[in-house]
Amino acid sequence: MIRTTYRGRALKILAARGKPRHVRTFINGQVISHAWQGDDAQALDWFRQIIDKLDASGGPGHNPYYAQAHWYAPGTYVLNGNGCPVTPDGGTCICSGCLRRPEGNLPGGSLNDVTGVR
Numbered sequence: 763m764i765r766t767t768y769r770g771r772a773l774k775i776l777a778a779r780g781k782p783r784h785v786r787t788f789i790n791g792q793v794i795s796h797a798w799q800g801d802d803a804q805a806l807d808w809f810r811q812i813i814d815k816l817d818a819s820g821g822p823g824h825n826p827y828y829a830q831a832h833w834y835a836p837g838t839y840v841l842n843g844n845g846c847p848v849t850p851d852g853g854t855c856i857c858s859g860c861l862r863r864p865e866g867n868l869p870g871g872s873l874n875d876v877t878g879v880r
């Protein structure tokens with residue numbers, strides 16, 4: 763079992779009951795996998811690599827396949843009208859959902875109160 767923080771994210775790695783050589787992985791309280799193949803140290807390395815990539819490419823709003831708030835450090839983002847994390851300084855999101863729904867992707871999350879836009 764590992765409970766630690768990396769670049770502002772809370773990480774938790776637990777044994778997967780009944781599945782040898784697998785672990786359950788969590789970031790900021792959100793389950794990522796119920797049965798990730800590998801041990802605690804390998805899972806922690808995987809998280810660190812992903813997080814390093816997310817931050818190196820610009821953080822919230824810049825990673826189309828990681829457009830959920832739990833991937834980012836609390837306090838470093840706001841949510842846009844589509845519910846994606848973006849930088850508070852006027853950022854937008856490049857995920858496919860935001861490209862389809864630009865009305866919910868105005869800079870800086872200024873349409874936070876718009877919900878259910880399709």
Ligand SMILES: [Zn+2]
Binds near residue numbers: 829844846860
């Ligand atoms: Zn988005």
